[in-house]
Amino acid sequence: MKVSVLLSLLGVSFQIVAAAPAKHQKAAESKPSVFLLAGDSTTATQAANGGGWGDGFKNFTLKAPSFAINYGHNGATTSSFISGGDWATVLGKVEAYAGNSTVYVTIQFGHNDMKLTNYTETFKTNLRRMVADVKERNGEPVLVTSLSRRNYNANGTIADTLAPWAGYAIEVAEETETHYIDLWKNSVHYLEQIGQPASLKLALNDNDRTHLNVPGSIVFGRMVSDLLKWEIPAIGEVVKENATLSEQIWSGVATF
Ligand SMILES: *[C@@H]1O[C@H](CO)[C@@H](O)[C@H](O)[C@H]1NC(C)=O
Ligand SMILES: *[C@@H]1O[C@H](CO)[C@@H](O)[C@H](O)[C@H]1NC(C)=O
Ligand SMILES: *[C@@H]1O[C@H](CO)[C@@H](O)[C@H](O)[C@H]1NC(C)=O
Ligand SMILES: *[C@@H]1O[C@H](CO)[C@@H](O)[C@H](O)[C@H]1NC(C)=O
Ligand SMILES: *[C@@H]1O[C@H](CO)[C@@H](O)[C@H](O)[C@H]1NC(C)=O
Numbered sequence: 313m314k315v316s317v318l319l320s321l322l323g324v325s326f327q328i329v330a331a332a333p334a335k336h337q338k339a340a341e342s343k344p345s346v347f348l349l350a351g352d353s354t355t356a357t358q359a360a361n362g363g364g365w366g367d368g369f370k371n372f373t374l375k376a377p378s379f380a381i382n383y384g385h386n387g388a389t390t391s392s393f394i395s396g397g398d399w400a401t402v403l404g405k406v407e408a409y410a411g412n413s414t415v416y417v418t419i420q421f422g423h424n425d426m427k428l429t430n431y432t433e434t435f436k437t438n439l440r441r442m443v444a445d446v447k448e449r450n451g452e453p454v455l456v457t458s459l460s461r462r463n464y465n466a467n468g469t470i471a472d473t474l475a476p477w478a479g480y481a482i483e484v485a486e487e488t489e490t491h492y493i494d495l496w497k498n499s500v501h502y503l504e505q506i507g508q509p510a511s512l513k514l515a516l517n518d519n520d521r522t523h524l525n526v527p528g529s530i531v532f533g534r535m536v537s538d539l540l541k542w543e544i545p546a547i548g549e550v551v552k553e554n555a556t557l558s559e560q561i562w563s564g565v566a567t568f
Contacts (some may be wrong), residue, residue: 316407345550346413347380348402348451350393350442351420353523354387354459356384361403363516363523365423365459365495368533378413381405389424390429390438399442415451418536419443422458422477422494429472433481439484447490454540455485457496462521464508466558470474470500493539499532527568535561 349355349369353362363555366382385398386541393399402417409415419442425435446453457478463471478496485492500568503511514528515521524532534557541548 316401344377344413346409348405349382350402351384352388352423353386354423355420356386357382365529365532365536368529369536374564375550375552377493387481390421391437403445407450410450417451417453418456420456422474426477436480436484443488443490453490453492455481455492457481457494459495460499460503462503462511470503491543493543494520506566510566531567
């Protein structure tokens with residue numbers, strides 16, 4: 313008796329639960345996501361002196377009508393991105409799109425901030441401000457740790473000095489309860505697995521150990537996409553998958 317009551321209750325609730333997701337999914341699909349990519353040259357569009365993961369992410373990883381805008385600025389520090397007006401542009405877009413879209417702002421700096429003396433506190437203060445600015449405008453900030461440079465030690469490990477800066481970004485993310493993805497750690501791991509000869513095929517030019525060419529942007533754009541959807545499952549609904557590429561990235565096999 314008790315069991316049959318329970319089963320019929322389950323049956324009823326099953327019907328209700330089964331009907332709900334379709335409706336919910338439709339609502340989620342009808343609201344696109346907009347990704348605003350704030351960062352330095354390791355996010356920026358491929359150019360003479362810069363090139364990051366942003367355009368690979370933007371060109372290949374999103375299902376329309378969701379889209380991304382790449383605001384990566386060559387040479388930018390957190391301070392120059394703010395004082396030079398880029399940040400105001402990004403915030404204007406957050407305000408414009410928050411009404412009809414889910415707006416994510418990825419924030420990745422460190423490559424240029426690390427070159428400045430005594431800059432740790434300024435870096436963290438700027439990141440805290442950026443995160444607060446986005447949240448105030450109903451956007452979702454995501455801190456991204458710096459893409460690794462591709463300098464190798466003789467034993468095949470990555471010789472990278474960005475680790476502390478990745479750590480500061482994570483510190484701010486945790487302190488402000490903000491989403492973050494650890495692009496630094498995952499790019500170091502991937503680069504160590506594929507090795508230096510394969511890493512050269514991702515370089516903007518033969519002597520460049522920092523910036524990415526188009527294949528490099530495609531690989532690390534996909535890495536960012538995968539990390540984002542694992543960190544924020546709702547992003548999975550707007551991602552255009554490439555299972556082959558993701559499989560290669562996460563098993564450390566070179567694609568190019
Ligand atoms: C992205 O698309 C633009 C426009 O088609 C193209 O010029 C650029 O090379 C592409 N970049 C990447 C990384 O796919
Ligand atoms: C969403 O808002 C933006 C900014 O106002 C506008 O350009 C865009 O057309 C709107 N999108 C939709 C799907 O209404
Ligand atoms: C670094 O900052 C600290 C604290 O603001 C200050 O006391 C110190 O003099 C600075 N050092 C340099 C080299 O600028
Ligand atoms: C590889 O070489 C670097 C630089 O000499 C060293 O710091 C590191 O400990 C080495 N790692 C391994 C696993 O041997
Ligand atoms: C996945 O990415 C690789 C590398 O860019 C590309 O050659 C392939 O066509 C992509 N596959 C799909 C289904 O988009």
